[in-house]
Amino acid sequence: MSLIPDITELLARARADLRMGVPVVLRDEDGDCTLALAAETLTAERLADMRQLGDPVIAITGRRAETLKARAYDGDLARVSLPAGADLRWVQAVADPSDDLNTPMKGPLTTLRQGKAGLHRLAINLTKSARLLPAAVLVSLPEGRDFAAAHALTTIDHASAAPHLSERSPLHVVSAARLPMEVSEAGRLHVFRPEDGGEEHYAVEIGRPDRDKPVLARLHSACFTGDLMGSLKCDCGPQLRGALAQMGAEGAGVLLYLNQEGRGIGLANKMRAYFLQDQGFDTVEANHRLGFEDDERDFRLGSDILKSLGFKSVRLLTNNPAKIAMMERTGIAVTERVPLKVGETAHNRGYLATKAAKSGHML
Ligand SMILES: Nc1nc2c(ncn2[C@@H]2O[C@H](COP(=O)(O)OP(=O)(O)OP(=O)(O)O)[C@@H](O)[C@H]2O)c(=O)[nH]1
Numbered sequence: 001m002s003l004i005p006d007i008t009e010l011l012a013r014a015r016a017d018l019r020m021g022v023p024v025v026l027r028d029e030d031g032d033c034t035l036a037l038a039a040e041t042l043t044a045e046r047l048a049d050m051r052q053l054g055d056p057v058i059a060i061t062g063r064r065a066e067t068l069k070a071r072a073y074d075g076d077l078a079r080v081s082l083p084a085g086a087d088l089r090w091v092q093a094v095a096d097p098s099d100d101l102n103t104p105m106k107g108p109l110t111t112l113r114q115g116k117a118g119l120h121r122l123a124i125n126l127t128k129s130a131r132l133l134p135a136a137v138l139v140s141l142p143e144g145r146d147f148a149a150a151h152a153l154t155t156i157d158h159a160s161a162a163p164h165l166s167e168r169s170p171l172h173v174v175s176a177a178r179l180p181m182e183v184s185e186a187g188r189l190h191v192f193r194p195e196d197g198g199e200e201h202y203a204v205e206i207g208r209p210d211r212d213k214p215v216l217a218r219l220h221s222a223c224f225t226g227d228l229m230g231s232l233k234c235d236c237g238p239q240l241r242g243a244l245a246q247m248g249a250e251g252a253g254v255l256l257y258l259n260q261e262g263r264g265i266g267l268a269n270k271m272r273a274y275f276l277q278d279q280g281f282d283t284v285e286a287n288h289r290l291g292f293e294d295d296e297r298d299f300r301l302g303s304d305i306l307k308s309l310g311f312k313s314v315r316l317l318t319n320n321p322a323k324i325a326m327m328e329r330t331g332i333a334v335t336e337r338v339p340l341k342v343g344e345t346a347h348n349r350g351y352l353a354t355k356a357a358k359s360g361h362m363l
């Protein structure tokens, strides 16, 4: 019956629910169910109601656990049990590092060693893809199926969801039109939309690049602060304009504008990272303290879009070796790396040095 939402649609609904602070029910391979809420959007009332159902735990990433000095028995994540008197502020302080320096002693935190962690991992995955802090509060539900039906909650079956969580969603062009630009009057913008309800991405084509020759290409990740506000903390704005100018001068090129703001953590989390940077942490440390990896982007999106536009090889404008490696792995040949060194300022010198030292960026 096609009128019932499929798993991709249910996952999109679950992400929206978590962003709104609505619980979702997660079911594992054994039929065991758990109620999950994002720590960031949890309310005191819902926390109290969760306590009525059992003993809630907070799932945090291994990165966040490291900062909190909590033992992560599940490797990439830790299940922290909620002490009897712990209130909403306590939960939020476990999830959100902004107050870490004022209240360094949250623990000692007790983390679970026994039992399954699959649904906790799923919950963290959903909070990340909803661009929330990567932390969720869960409580197990003995009668999960009935509870979900009685409360009109979205239910996600882990086994059906798993293949969709590691694979990226197919992208389709929804529209394209001529876009005369300062750098070239022969501009064209293509809008790509994924099937999973996620962010749209754009391709700006300059001129009419020959599909059989390597095209001058840039994979640019969205940076609201740098691209639009003229932020001095990074080099994104000058890189964006520099890449477009070079394409305009050569008369051909393609710039992919990928909506992976803040290296894939979203603008709200990037501003949380900036707040930590103001306290002295570098760009990578700030991501880790929030519970994220250094870089949460999926550059394979870029090769999907290039292929769908008919390109097979690129002269890639980048200083990031991970972008080159991904292109080669996914079947787009990189015939040349074109350096993009623009926009160094007194404010971003440390940021650029950290990227070179910790993320392997070429100077
Ligand atoms: N999390 C986080 N993201 C940041 C920070 N500063 C900039 N960004 C994001 O980093 C990304 C930079 O993207 P790119 O310019 O494609 O990146 P790059 O990996 O440096 O590679 P090249 O520019 O090609 O050399 C954008 O998504 C920015 O929003 C930061 O301090 N923290």
Ligand SMILES: [Zn+2]
Pocket (backbone or CB within 6 Å): 223, 225, 226, 227, 234, 235, 236, 237
């Ligand atoms: Zn930037």
